[in-house]
Each structure stands twice: as C-alpha cells, then as structure tokens.
Amino acid sequence: MKPYLTLAATMATTLLALALPAAASPEPSDWQAVLDEAEGQTVYWNAWGGDTRTNRYIAWVADEMQRRVGVEVRHVKLDDTGSAVSRVLAEKQAGNDNEGSVDLIWINGENFAAMRERDLLFGPFAESLPNFALTYPDDNPEVVTDFTLPTDGYESPWGKAQITFYYDSAYTQNPPRSMDALLDWAEENPGEFTYPRIPDFTGSTFLKQALIELSEEDDALYQPVSESDFDAVTKPLWTYLDALHPHLWRSGRSFPDSGPALRTLMSDGELSLAFSFYPSEAAVAVREYQLPESVRSYVLEGGTLGNVHFVAIPYNSPHKAGAMALANFLLSPEAQAQKQSLDMWGDRTVLDVNRLDEEDKARFEQGDTHPAELPADALSQTLPEPHPSWMTALQDAWRERYGTR
Amino acid sequence: MLRLAPWLLIAVLVVPVGAGLATLVMPAFGVHPGLGATTFTLAPWQALLAWPGIAQSALLSLSTGLIAPLIALTVVILFLAANQGTRLDRALHRLVSPLLAIPHAAVAFGLAFLIAPSGLLARIISPGVTGWERPPDWLIVNDPWGVALIAGLVLKEVPFLLLMSLAVLPQLSPERRIELARSLGYTPSLAWLKTVLPALYPLIRLPIYAVIAYSSSVVDMALILGPTRPPTLSVAVLSWFNDPDFSRRLMASAGALLQLGVTLSALILWWLGEQLVKPFGKRWLLNGQRTQGRRVWAAAGRVGLTLTTVTALLAMVGLGLFSLAGYWHFPDALPASFTLEHWQRAFSSLTLPLTNTLVIGVAATLIALVLVVACLENEVQRQLHPKHALWLLYLPLLVPQVAFLFGVVVAAESLGLRPQRSLVIAAHLLFVVPYLYLSLAEAYRRLDPHWMQVAHSLGASKWRAFWRVRVPLLLAPLLTACAVGLSVSISQYLPTLLLGAGRVPTVTTEAVALASGGNRRLIGVWALLQALLPFIGFALALLIPRLLRAKRNPRRGVS
Numbered sequence: 001m002k003p004y005l006t007l008a009a010t011m012a013t014t015l016l017a018l019a020l021p022a023a024a025s026p027e028p029s030d031w032q033a034v035l036d037e038a039e040g041q042t043v044y045w046n047a048w049g050g051d052t053r054t055n056r057y058i059a060w061v062a063d064e065m066q067r068r069v070g071v072e073v074r075h076v077k078l079d080d081t082g083s084a085v086s087r088v089l090a091e092k093q094a095g096n097d098n099e100g101s102v103d104l105i106w107i108n109g110e111n112f113a114a115m116r117e118r119d120l121l122f123g124p125f126a127e128s129l130p131n132f133a134l135t136y137p138d139d140n141p142e143v144v145t146d147f148t149l150p151t152d153g154y155e156s157p158w159g160k161a162q163i164t165f166y167y168d169s170a171y172t173q174n175p176p177r178s179m180d181a182l183l184d185w186a187e188e189n190p191g192e193f194t195y196p197r198i199p200d201f202t203g204s205t206f207l208k209q210a211l212i213e214l215s216e217e218d219d220a221l222y223q224p225v226s227e228s229d230f231d232a233v234t235k236p237l238w239t240y241l242d243a244l245h246p247h248l249w250r251s252g253r254s255f256p257d258s259g260p261a262l263r264t265l266m267s268d269g270e271l272s273l274a275f276s277f278y279p280s281e282a283a284v285a286v287r288e289y290q291l292p293e294s295v296r297s298y299v300l301e302g303g304t305l306g307n308v309h310f311v312a313i314p315y316n317s318p319h320k321a322g323a324m325a326l327a328n329f330l331l332s333p334e335a336q337a338q339k340q341s342l343d344m345w346g347d348r349t350v351l352d353v354n355r356l357d358e359e360d361k362a363r364f365e366q367g368d369t370h371p372a373e374l375p376a377d378a379l380s381q382t383l384p385e386p387h388p389s390w391m392t393a394l395q396d397a398w399r400e401r402y403g404t405r
Numbered sequence: 406m407l408r409l410a411p412w413l414l415i416a417v418l419v420v421p422v423g424a425g426l427a428t429l430v431m432p433a434f435g436v437h438p439g440l441g442a443t444t445f446t447l448a449p450w451q452a453l454l455a456w457p458g459i460a461q462s463a464l465l466s467l468s469t470g471l472i473a474p475l476i477a478l479t480v481v482i483l484f485l486a487a488n489q490g491t492r493l494d495r496a497l498h499r500l501v502s503p504l505l506a507i508p509h510a511a512v513a514f515g516l517a518f519l520i521a522p523s524g525l526l527a528r529i530i531s532p533g534v535t536g537w538e539r540p541p542d543w544l545i546v547n548d549p550w551g552v553a554l555i556a557g558l559v560l561k562e563v564p565f566l567l568l569m570s571l572a573v574l575p576q577l578s579p580e581r582r583i584e585l586a587r588s589l590g591y592t593p594s595l596a597w598l599k600t601v602l603p604a605l606y607p608l609i610r611l612p613i614y615a616v617i618a619y620s621s622s623v624v625d626m627a628l629i630l631g632p633t634r635p636p637t638l639s640v641a642v643l644s645w646f647n648d649p650d651f652s653r654r655l656m657a658s659a660g661a662l663l664q665l666g667v668t669l670s671a672l673i674l675w676w677l678g679e680q681l682v683k684p685f686g687k688r689w690l691l692n693g694q695r696t697q698g699r700r701v702w703a704a705a706g707r708v709g710l711t712l713t714t715v716t717a718l719l720a721m722v723g724l725g726l727f728s729l730a731g732y733w734h735f736p737d738a739l740p741a742s743f744t745l746e747h748w749q750r751a752f753s754s755l756t757l758p759l760t761n762t763l764v765i766g767v768a769a770t771l772i773a774l775v776l777v778v779a780c781l782e783n784e785v786q787r788q789l790h791p792k793h794a795l796w797l798l799y800l801p802l803l804v805p806q807v808a809f810l811f812g813v814v815v816a817a818e819s820l821g822l823r824p825q826r827s828l829v830i831a832a833h834l835l836f837v838v839p840y841l842y843l844s845l846a847e848a849y850r851r852l853d854p855h856w857m858q859v860a861h862s863l864g865a866s867k868w869r870a871f872w873r874v875r876v877p878l879l880l881a882p883l884l885t886a887c888a889v890g891l892s893v894s895i896s897q898y899l900p901t902l903l904l905g906a907g908r909v910p911t912v913t914t915e916a917v918a919l920a921s922g923g924n925r926r927l928i929g930v931w932a933l934l935q936a937l938l939p940f941i942g943f944a945l946a947l948l949i950p951r952l953l954r955a956k957r958n959p960r961r962g963v964s
Contacts, residue, residue: 199644293732
C-alpha cells in the first residue's frame with residue numbers, strides 16, 4: 001500500500017467534489033452539517049440478500065432512517081458482494097467518479113482490501129460517527145482491524161461473526177471438538193460432514209481454521225503470505241485434507257457451493273455435522289423449520305475464527321452524507337440490540353455492551369434461550385483472521401490440488 | 406418509414422452487443438485503465454490457459470451445448486412423427502406453453518430437489534422400497550459429466566423447440582404429405598419422418614442454433630445443476646468477474662472471449678454434423694423402407710415427451726410442497742406440518758419487484774412487438790425475401806451473455822447512461838426482440854396475401870387493411886409471440902442486475918438473491934412466483950382470441 005497515493009486520491013476526490021456540488025463530499029467531522037445534507041437523500045445500500053431475516057432487519061432500519069433523519073434507504077439485494085465491487089470498478093473504468101450507483105456496501109476481508117488498494121473507498125469517516133465511540137476501539141481492536149489490515153476509518157463496524165459448529169443429536173452424540181478429532185469422527189461417520197467449495201467465504205474460513213490449528217507457525221499467518229514459506233507452513237493442512245476428503249460427503253468428489261448449502265444438506269438429513277459463520281444460525285434455522293429440534297451448537301476447544309463485518313462508502317457515491325448517517329444509526333444501541341435479537345436477526349453486536357448506560361444495556365438482554373443456541377460464554381475464545389493474502393493463496397493452492405478431479 | 410424498420414431493428418440489437426464485445430477485447434490483452442494497466446500483453450491469456458481445469462471447463466461447455474439440443478430435438482421430432490393428431494398429442498400441446506413459461510432457474514431448482522438422493526423421488530419410495538433411513542451418499546446433482554445439467558436444459562428446450570415446430574408446421578401441409586406417402590405404403594411415423602421432417606428442419610434451424618448457443622453458455626442452470634470440479638466455462642468466467650482479486654478481471658475478459666469461441670465452435674460442429682448427415686439422410690429417405698421399426702418410433706415418441714413433461718411438472722410440485730412445508734424429515738413423503746409463513750413473508754416485500762417486473766416486461770414486449778411487426782410488414786408489403794442481414798437479429802442469442810454484458814455496463818457508464826429502469830428495458834429488448842421475431846415471423850409471412858388484396862380492392866387504405874384485416878386474423882400468433890416475449894423478459898437475470906446496478910429489483914433478481922441463502926422453502930415461493938407471471942401471460946394469449954371469437958360468432962378466425 002502506498003499511503004501518499006491514497007492521500008492524493010482522497011484529495012483529488014475532495015477537489016472534484018467541491019467543483020461539482022451534486023456530489024459534494026461532506027466533511028465527516030462536522031456532524032450536524034452531515035445530517036443537514038443527508039436529509040432527503042436516497043441511500044442505495046448494497047448488501048447480500050440471501051437471508052430473509054437480514055432483509056427484514058434492513059427493512060426495519062430503512063423505516064427508522066426515514067422517520068428519524070429523513071433519509072430514504074433502499075436495500076440492493078446482492079447474491080454476491082463481489083458484483084457490487086465489480087460495479088464500482090466498472091464505473092471507475094468508465095470515468096464515472098461522482099455519480100456512482102453504490103452508496104453503502106456491506107463488506108469485509110478480501111473485498112475491503114481490494115477496494116482500498118484501488119482507492120475505491122471514501123474516507124476516513126468511521127471515527128467521526130458519533131456512535132463509533134461506543135465500540136471502544138482502544139480496548140476492542142477487532143472493530144478497527146479487518147483481516148489484520150487497519151481499517152483507517154474507511155469502513156465502520158456493523159456486526160460480529162464466529163465459526164460455530166452444529167450437529168444433529170439424533171444422529172451423533174459426541175461431535176468432534178478439534179480438527180484431529182474431526183478426522184477421526186469423519187472416518188467413523190463417512191459422508192456426514194463436508195465444507196463449502198473454495199473460493200466460498202465459509203469454505204475458505206474452514207481452511208484457515210484448520211491451518212491455524214494444524215500449523216506450528218501461527219505468527220506467519222498474520223503477516224503477508226509473501227514473507228513466509230507458504231509450502232512449508234501449509235504442508236500439515238494438505239496432509240490433513242488428503243486424509244479427510246475420502247471420508248467427506250460424496251467422498252469429497254463434490255462440495256456444496258456455499259455456507260447456506262451446508263444447512264440445506266443438514267436439513268435433508270445428508271449431513272450430521274456442519275458449521276456456520278453465524279453463531280445463532282442453527283437456532284434461527286430450527287425456528288424457521290429448516291433444521292430439526294434435535295440440533296445443538298458448539299465451538300471447538302481451542303476457539304474458532306471470528307471476524308467483524310463492516311459497512312463502507314464507495315469513493316463515487318453521490319449520497320455520502322446519507323450513507324454516513326446510516327452507518328451511524330447502525331451503531332446506535334437501539335439498532336445493534338434489534339440486530340442481536342433472535343426474533344429479528346441474531347447477529348452479534350460490535351458495541352462494548354458492559355460500558356453502555358443502564359437503559360441501553362437493558363436493550364441487549366434476551367428473553368428465553370433456544371436449546372439449539374450456544375451457551376452465552378461459548379464465544380470467549382475468538383481467533384483473529386489471518387492476513388487477507390493468506391486467503392487468496394490458500395484458495396489458489398486448494399484449486400490447484402482439488403479444483404479438478 | 407417502414408423501410409427503415411429492419412435497419413432500426415438490427416441497430417438496436419447489434420450496437421450494444423458490438424460495444425460490449427469491443428469493451429472486453431482491450432482488458433483481455435492487458436489494457437484496463439480502471440486498474441491502471443496500460444500495456445498490451447498476452448498475460449491474461451497465459452493466466453487463463455494455466456488455470457486448473459480450464460480445458461475441462463471449456464470441453465464441458467462444448468459438450469453440454471451439443472448434447473442437450475440433440476436430445477431435445479430428437480424428443481420433439483419423434484413425438485411429432487409418432488403422434489400426429491392423437492389425443493395425447495392434443496393434451497401435450499396444451500401443456501407446452503405453461504412449461505415454456507417456467508423460468509430456467511425455477512426448473513433447475515425443482516429438478517435438483519426431485520432427483521437428489523434426499524429429493525422428492527427418494528422420499529416417496531423410502532424407506533418402503535429402498536430401506537433408506539438416511540439419504541444414500543450418491544453424486545447425482547452436480548455430477549462431473551454434466552448429466553444433471555443436460556437433463557435440466559432438455560426440460561426447457563423441448564417445449565421451446567416443440568412450440569417453434571408447431572408454429573411453422575401448418576405451412577408445410579403435413580397431412581397432404583403424409584397422405585401421399587401412406588398411399589405408397591409408408592407407416593404414418595415413417596411417412597412423417599421421410600416427407601415432413603426434411604422440409605421442417607430448415608425452418609426450425611435458427612431456433613436450434615439459439616438453443617445450442619444458450620446451452621453452451623448457460624449460467625443460472627449450470628450454477629444449480631452443473632459440475633463443480635471444475636465448473637462449466639461460463640460459471641468460471643462469472644466468478645472471475647466477481648473475484649475480489651482485481652487482476653482476475655483481465656483473465657475474466659479473456660475467458661469471456663474464450664466462451665464466445667466455445668459457443669461458435671459448438672455451432673460450427675453442429676453445422677458440420679448437418680453436412681455429414683445430409684448424404685446419409687438422403688440415402689435413408691430413398692431406401693424404400695416403409696414399415697421399418699414402426700412400433701419403436703411410436704413408443705419412443707410418446708415416452709420422450711411424456712417423460713420430460715411429467716418430470717417438469719413433478720419438479721414444480723416439489724417446489725410447491727416446499728413453499729408450504731414446515732420441518733420435513735428425510736424419508737417422509739410429506740412435510741410434518743404445513744405453513745403459509747413463507748408466502749406471507751414474500752408478500753410483504755413483493756410490491757416493488759412485481760411492479761418493476763410488469764412494467765419492464767410489458768414495455769420491452771410492446772416496443773419489441775412494434776419493431777418486429779414494422780419489420781415484417783415492410784417485408785410483406787414490398788414482397789421482399791427475408792433479408793440475409795436479419796440473421797444479425799439473433800446475435801444477442803448467439804453471443805453468450807457473460808461475453809458482452811459486462812462490456813455493455815462499461816460502455817453505458819462511459820456514455821453517462823446511469824442505471825435505471827429504462828436502461829434495463831433496453832437491455833431486455835436485446836433478448837425479447839429475437840425471441841418475439843422467432844415466434845411471429847413464420848405466421849406473419851404465411852398469411853394468405855389475398856386477404857389483404859381483397860381489403861384493398863374494397864377501398865381500404867394500407868393502414869386500415871392492416872388494422873381491420875391483418876391484426877384480427879393474426880391475433881392468436883401475435884398474442885402468443887407477446888407471451889413468449891414477456892416470459893423471456895421476466896426470466897432475465899444478468900441484464901437486469903448489471904444494467905440496473907441492482908437498483909431495479911424484479912421478481913427474478915429477488916429470487917436469485919434469496920436463492921444464494923439456500924433456504925429451499927423461500928426458493929420454492931419465489932420460483933413459483935417467477936413462473937406464475939409468464940403463465941398468466943400465456944393463459945391470456947390463449948383466452949383473448951377465444952373470447953373475441955365467441956363475441957363475433959359465427960365468423961371464425963384463420964388458424
């Protein structure tokens with residue numbers, strides 16, 4: 001990354017914006033000015049639309065935004081975040097620097113790294129959002145770190161995810177609690193576990209989880225991959241996968257295409273064990289008739305990978321003020337509590353709840369817990385995401401080995 | 406004015422496709438100003454060729470593109486040969502349009518659920534027949550040879566080719582040909598194959614080519630049913646365009662051009678096949694055999710079409726069951742409980758996608774109808790032979806969507822055309838026009854010119870004759886063509902998403918976005934909604950002429 005290039009681009013964007021009032025870039029630090037400008041704007045929020053619960057939450061947010069700040073929020077439902085990233089890139093290629101079609105994008109990891117690298121994002125703005133302070137970034141560095149990269153205020157935290165395993169207790173009583181145990185379990189229960197096909201996000205996360213557990217050189221994973229001996233570091237992973245694949249679903253000859261597809265296979269009784277990035281997924285799926293009541297959730301003994309997901313504003317958005325107002329509302333205790341509620345979505349908060357005032361703290365108290373839910377203290381051990389370059393390198397290596405039959 | 410119509414029509418279709426393709430060529434050779442790449446290089450092609458499984462991917466696309474149309478065509482031909490005028494014939498005719506109305510993705514989801522080891526068929530016969538308490542670990546959907554994908558394509562292509570054949574058959578007067586052949590001692594099926602088929606094939610050749618191009622480059626069906634290790638080329642190309650690693654964009658452009666090459670190869674191979682079959686065919690036609698394999702022909706014709714029809718219907722039944730299902734344990738043939746919750750949730754967010762779908766579909770169909778009719782009317786009035794240049798009409802069907810739509814986005818952005826509903830309508834025109842033309846042209850041309858001459862001799866002006874004579878006489882084919890156009894528009898995914906930047910949600914974009922969440926109950930709801938709209942279109946196309954005819958009784962329309 002070349003910081004002076006980023007700076008130059010930001011300055012150029014700002015200058016351009018000053019010249020064109022239609023696309024004025026608001027000054028994030030003058031919050032009242034941002035709100036004044038935001039009023040009446042329509043914000044196109046590009047967010048994955050594969051889950052009706054997420055969609056319903058976003059619809060709730062849209063109603064609140066209209067009522068409170070007079071900003072109209074439109075949810076652009078994506079089947080793949082990459083398509084919105086592609087869109088911004090195509091607009092840049094065509095010279096459309098002020099009238100972009102994406103105002104806010106739900107993002108993290110590789111997509112964020114790629115957009116930052118190409119100067120496709122507006123910022124820094126996150127630290128200027130009044131509600132951002134409630135995340136207490138000094139004590140919770142994960143809200144300003146995305147796959148080891150500092151966010152530098154170019155994206156604002158929205159929610160938290162962590163790998164969570166779930167199993168059907170009607171078919172298996174003692175699910176594996178480590179990667180080594182998983183291999184033994186798979187041998188005893190052939191065809192009843194699998195992971196999504198790379199380069200799927202959830203599938204790639206499984207590779208990283210396995211690598212962290214199997215490799216002795218964890219430190220290397222938090223530096224760019226070019227700084228270490230990739231083959232040596234990843235050797236235990238490939239040995240492990242070579243041993244595991246014959247015992248997977250379809251004997252490893254085919255892999256489901258996404259994380260949600262794992263859930264469908266659980267629902268069909270094809271698998272007895274699966275995992276998800278959303279700790280509440282199993283409980284939610286039971287409520288929605290997708291999984292049997294006998295499903296239970298747990299995390300691995302050494303902890304599991306977790307990350308924060310964010311929202312970012314493309315450099316050519318014509319409604320940056322509205323997008324910032326939206327990002328700020330998403331961080332409000334009320335919006336975060338709604339999001340965490342199992343009745344609404346079940347996505348964990350990024351706020352430091354213990355430091356909120358009593359009234360706000362009370363918003364986060366949940367009612368009855370569901371038997372398929374994780375116990376409250378289960379997520380205490382969160383492993384941080386490796387550097388994003390590892391994800392790409394692992395995906396390429398996987399494809400090289402297992403991409404064809 | 407009318408003289409300009411064919412050129413206008415061609416411009417509307419060729420310019421965007423050309424611009425889209427042109428925008429791809431530069432990045433394919435390493436030049437992409439948006440990525441700061443400015444030097445000409447072959448690196449994207451080298452990266453493409455080094456990609457694991459690229460040859461297999463290309464080969465899969467090629468074989469799917471040839472095998473699916475071959476099977477579909479065989480089923481259609483055998484059916485037509487074996488079942489002229491039987492009751493089964495008429496019953497299946499009535500089912501053709503609704504089957505054509507079901508969007509590809511919906512059929513794919515339905516088929517996947519039907520044939521999977523944990524699917525509807527397995528549930529019906531388990532555990533009674535099979536003894537399965539858990540689904541068997543068999544690789545059926547996403548099989549590496551693309552069999553499931555081919556099956557899905559055949560389900561959609563049979564009704565299309567059948568409808569196209571039925572549209573042109575009457576002008577060949579098949580009854581007269583068969584009568585003549587039968588008087589020479591040929592059995593009915595052989596008579597049809599030897600006297601009608603050789604005349605029919607040239608008339609449905611373009612639809613067949615469109616089907617080949619489609620099968621070799623299909624994305625949505627391949628994502629659901631196709632092989633995965635590696636996937637078909639079109640699926641791989643799409644994933645590179647959406648890859649977070651921007652350097653893949655250049656390779657994606659090269660891949661899109663390779664996809665174009667694969668599609669062209671499939672078309673050329675088919676054409677070569679035609680040339681090869683010709684001499685053999687001629688010998689077979691003249692070999693004098695009159696009764697050979699008579700039962701086999703008849704049986705094959707019935708079985709093929711019945712099987713495809715029943716499979717498609719069962720697939721829809723499965724989707725319907727799931728859209729109402731509570732939890733559904735594996736070997737149970739029916740869900741443990743039923744709920745309307747999934748439908749209720751869909752209805753709460755249905756207004757905007759539904760409005761958009763209808764506005765876009767109706768607008769694109771009407772514009773396409775005016776263009777196509779103007780073009781045909783020009784041809785008929787001036788007694789021209791169909792222009793050779795008109796094959797350009799089919800360019801958007803022959804060039805794979807992934808190969809030019811990404812380029813169209815950049816081209817539109819460069820011209821300052823921002824994503825909006827009208828741009829989506831323009832993009833849909835690319836696909837609605839050729840299909841509408843395919844459906845209407847033969848009926849339009851074969852209308853007996855004497856009708857118009859009589860109208861003129863009674864003193865009617867050109868326009869009056871057109872409105873009072875031609876339109877009423879052609880009402881049924883006009884409406885059917887509109888229904889086809891509407892269903893094509895409704896099923897468009899990539900053009901809607903890319904040209905609308907996702908801001909113009911339709912029933913189809915909502916369905917695909919939700920499908921990525923893998924919730925089969927919601928997929929069932931949205932796939933059925935997606936199928937319902939074109940179905941209404943086809944029903945209206947059948948009903949309106951009947952109602953009008955009933956009103957005007959006893960005068961009867963020409964069919």
